[in-house]
Amino acid sequence: MSDLHIENVSMRFDLPGGGSVQALKNINLDIKSGQLLSVLGPSGCGKTTLLNIIAGFLAPTDGDIHLEGELINGPGPERGMVFQQGALFEWMSVRKNVSFGPDMKGVAKAKSAPEVDRLLELVGLQDFKDKAVYELSGGMQQRVALARCLANDPDVILMDEPLGALDALTREKMQSLVLDLWKETGKTIILITHSVEEALLLGERLLVMAPRPGRVHKEYYLPFADLGVGADLREVKKHPDYTAKREEILAMIWEMEEEIMGRTEGAN
């Protein structure tokens, strides 16, 4: 089982002018294999920092993360990452981007090609295989990024606001796609988002983080992700519980944001 254990993780950034920022404090999380965890929180509460630590781009100042019992101390192909935008290699075709992972492992083209084709079909880009990535729209580029991540067959997929730059309609389609991929592949997914709706719809489990220091504020287990698989997400939104949860979380985040504002205004 590829369970993810996050133990007492803290992160403190030393600032160049002296002083420091406590970006994360004592985060403890157990993420089960196959779980879809969405993470919400006001800006600056340490979401990206947490994801970067899990990805292995940053070492925490305290605490450990284990994946399948193995300590994480750097980036690795078992943890795939989907960025908000601009992480595709624009000097490669769509197909080359998707096959990047297998290519790096030295898998022969002939061997990886069927899987790459299958993934491109899965994300609906079979007709754009040989196009340059900069010729694609933003939504298509994010689908390439998703396919590229999947082609490497990671155990955990980390997403930092992957749909943040998309328009509402494209975003909705991509949300369905993420849900379907999740169900089909059974991968562990950690998804950071700014949208409460997205967090509710996609997160089987939802984490609300609070800032200064960055910590877990509240946790929910939700039914909407399961309901949404293969279904119309707009129908899911009509669920009575959905609206209630949305209002509750919105209010929670508003409160936090207001507190931050008040504090910075007081500081001025």
Place this chain on the structure above:
Amino acid sequence: MHESSVFSDLANETLNIIISISSILPYLFGYIVIILASLFIWRTVRRGVSLGKNYNSLKTVTFGDESTVVSNKSASIVSVLLIFLLWGSFTGSKLLPGFLHMPGPYVGSNEFTYTAQNDVGEEDSATVSLVVHVAGEKASKPTIKAGDGIAVNDVMVIQAYRSKLLAWDLNDQVKRKWGGKIVKVNDQPISKNNPVDVGFARVSLTDKGTLNVVPHKGIQMEHIYLPAPEQVWTRLVNIANQGYQNVTLGQHLGFSLWRVIIGFLIGALVGIPLGYAMGLSNWFRGWFDPIVEFMRPVPPLALIPLVIIWAGIGEEGKVVLLFLAALWIMAIAARSGVSGVRITKIHAAYSLGASKFQILLRVIIPNSLPEIFTGARVAMGVCWGTVVAAELVAAEKGLGKMIVAASKFQNTDVVIMGIVLIGVIGFAIDVGIRLLEKYLVPWKGKG
């Protein structure tokens, strides 16, 4: 030299420059009027033949909308044609019909009279027949009658744009040494400060009492200063076939280009890896930062004397110079190409299992190519300028050498031809690199 004299010298120079500039202003104003007039004509013509509507023509706000400003091809054509027109017009080019020529220097046969007076006050008139001929053409002296009286008729042959002194009393009975002098020219009184215009020339009295005859020069440029376009073209054809001073044009051209290409290639070959090292390692960055930052602002031209002292005027010296010109530019371009890679791309590559070497090869290098091409364009431009300058100073072959040699013999047509060639080749190099860039780095600016 006093300290303060520098300031007064510079102040004087500044004043001179301002005066020169203001004397140009009327011409500048005339040029702007031509531009606006042609715009007006073009608009009127355009309105007559309404062209199909494109997207920009439907925009109502165009002033200030940068996207609606595209280089107008008609304006470019008219502008270039005008340059040739002015060139031809002011040089009396045979390519242009005569009525488009600016007034040229007076050429032809004509005459004026002078009235001499001897020491006892007797006066007599004589005719001066003169022929003004174009440089390079032979003119024969007209035969004249001596005439009668104490002043005898004279003959002069003058080359256009030149002047000549007339010792009128050589054949006269009135002599300067006996107190004789000229009092009138064409019946108009003449004195030292009071020259007479005889219609085709200006005649003045010198201190010694001779006549200085200056045929009117018109406002065309003398060919020794500015040859006509067709003369430059003929020179080009001539030099292309026969060479200049025993060196063919191909050799001049080939040597210049060869130096630039070799110097640039070695510079790029060293500079790009250096830039990568500086972009990837703290130690290399720290090691080379002071060197690069110091060498970058030193213009390559300033190194010419040192390179000549060290390496002489042979090929090594010039290639070293161009190598140095290209090296820092390419190193800085490669360095910023590496630093410019988005961290998310690097992170993505690591997460996909790439090794450091694979990341260098598959991410960092391709990502830096656009910057490197930009650097290459700058470096080639600088190298081209530097090679010409270096050849002006010291070389046996090369375009720069050709024009500096030509300038010593006042072969202005060769000089101008060389300058045009240098410009055309510099432009061609730039276009070539841009095409290569378009082909090799189609993703430029699209990341």
